[in-house]
Amino acid sequence: MDDSIILETKSLWKNFGSLSAVAGVDLQFKKRELASVIGPNGAGKTTLFNLITGKLKPSQGAVYFQGKEITGLKPHRIARIGIGRIFQITNLFPELTAYENIRVAVLANLRESKRMLTLDNKLHNVNEETDRIIELIGLADKKDAQCGVLSHGDQRLIEVGVALAIEPHLLLLDEPTGGMGPEETDEMVGFIRDLNEKQDITILLVEHDMSVVFSVSERIVVMHQGTVIADGLSDKIRENEKVKEAYLGEE
Amino acid sequence: MKKRSSTKPHPLYLPTLYWLVMGVIVLLLAPLFLSEFHIVFVTEIYIMGLFALAFNLLFGYTGLLSFGHAAYFALGAYTTGLILIRVTPSIPLAFLVGFATATLAAWIIGFLCVRLDEIYFAMLTLAFGMMIHTVIWQWDSLTGGADGLVGIPRPHFLSIDLSSITAYYYFTLIVVGICAAILWIITRSPFGLTLKSIRENHERVEYLGLNMKRYRLIAFVISGFFSGVAGALFGPFEMAIAPETAFWTKSAEPVFMSLVGGMHIFLAPLAGAGIFMFLKEIISGYTEYWMFPLGAILIILVIFLRGGIIGFIHEKLLAIRGLD
């Protein structure tokens, strides 16, 4: 297999009874790509993410990560090998502080989660790494706030921070700017670009905000009713007839 | 309320460590001031308090409500008692067997239970707890059945005669103290934080690369172990054990204690144990209908004061300190 392909899906199907949420998806993503997956509601985008991250088992087909098959592996295995994700609906640890949210992830990444006879704050490498990520997402001044009471935008940033803490090679972002105002969206966009360019992380984005999609990604994959109807550079996609139909048909 | 000047700390403000040290000194000196009845009473609070702390590791920290925890307490109590009566009156041996039995049971049962969530988890722990109760009740050749296990001795330990009430008080205090310290470290450890995150969002934890079920199981086993320790202490304390100790409603006691004290503060369940037993004692003194007020308190706590009494006080204290 081509060394530069980080993620590949082959004939991926997911059926729920008679409904096929994902109906034969073949995709390849190169390392360090920044691609968006778009499509009307119900196109199967989140299901696709769920299949890749192990939340769902495919009815048919296979998923390969860095050349190795990961089809049907449990989510914690998949996270261990370097696929991170954030969810459409904010999915954090509400009563823990922002700092603790990130810290749990760092502990997991540094394989320190099982240590039970050491006081947590004595682990200096963990402290450093957690602080680093908190700085990276710009929440150093809010780190001791319970994350459940922080603003939506801040929570999304923590989500990204948590996903980053496991040092993923591939990051799946499910509507990262969901519910954000224009300023916060710009921040997030800049952040995503930085991750991709400076940290060499391959990023797949599911987005509904078209301005984000076009400003951030070079490549766009369009899904409709479980299949990929278009896949290519953003300009081409803009002009694509099938894409327009799919979206117009939605209205 | 007048705003305090920033140079004068509130009179109640002392670092927690001071409170702790003072508390320990009070506990160590208590037998000098208390009647025998009260010494026994406080000893029982320590034992039930340990049980509550063990339980709360699973409930308050990991978010799992077990309705069958009395089983581990009972197993610790019965096996320790049986060894002391039938094999040899050696505390170390009896205790070790007691701990081991409770832990083994917790491992097996926990392994099966942690795959389920919430109500189903509670139901399954209830089922297993009742299975153990049935075995204890029915295997009367071994356990004495409905009559229970009687005549548990309090032998010598390290050449100290534990049959004296004061001696057993100190023995219990030391054992419980050590266990509480270990549990405290565990809750403050990386593992403890990970448990809290499982409580907050058990699905998400998987996406961090952690096998959530394994962590739940470890918490379950630790909880079972310390419940077994409490049970082991209980046998020689009461010098008799009844099968009711394993009935499911007995499992509700540590729940009650944790709730009354506070689920999210480490020592609160211990305080909850004290409050619970204190209330029970006082209320029983006035009326035979002690379940009614306890039930009513439980209901009120659930509706209005889910952080428990210590939790409530803690919030108020934080508010007071915040005025500095």
Next chain:
Amino acid sequence: MTFFILASGLTLVFGVLRILNLAHGSLFMLGAYFSYQVTVWLGNFWFAILFAPLICAGIGVILERVLLRSVYNIDVHFQLLLTFGLILVLEDFAKFVWGVAYKTVSEPDLLKGIVPMLGTGYPRYNLFVILVGILVGIAVWLLLAKTRVGKMVRAASSDREMASGSGINVPRLYTLVFAFGAWLAGLAGVMAAPLRSITMDLGGRTIVEAFAVVVIGGLGSIPGALLGSIILGQLNAFGIVYLSRFEMAFMYILMAIVLLIRPRGLIVKEAV
């Protein structure tokens, strides 16, 4: 059969309100006690069958409106703990009203005696209980499947928001369903009263068995409750014959097996 009636109440409440009411067994206990009281006052068991369940339903209304409403939206653990508190309260209430000594109720003269059947005799009263159980089962099924209220109940149990969106008064429906569940528990208590001695700890004891029935049959499923009580009945009979001392454990073992393999129960039905 009394277990079927009891269990269907429990499973119905769970199916619609999503609350597992630990105090359901206590309502059963109250039903038994009320049947005793009514029989003492009015001299007639038939009146007990009429009134006792209604009193229980009334209590159910009060409980739902005063207590349960406050906990619908909080963690399910707290809901369980609240209903557990109720067990304590109701048990002492029974102790207060009726004292510690156990009470008995005898079946009405009409139902006394043995009916010769299938080579041996079967107590007439037990046949009556079975008959009532069947009638209740049919009635509940008819209510749920055929009436408007039944349709609303089924709608609310599968999707509360949609139901209230379509104009169904969900809070009132909840009260109604809970009251009906209490009525069923009370009825089960009345039916069971002549068959056993009435004590106030019945609440804590029967609820575990009711759980077993409901879990095995499937939480939320009335046919499941039927299946569960039949299975448990058979299991108890089988156990008593072969493994008399540990037969109680069989119930828990089966409960555990079902929870581990098919947590939704043997009859998987989304709505009631």
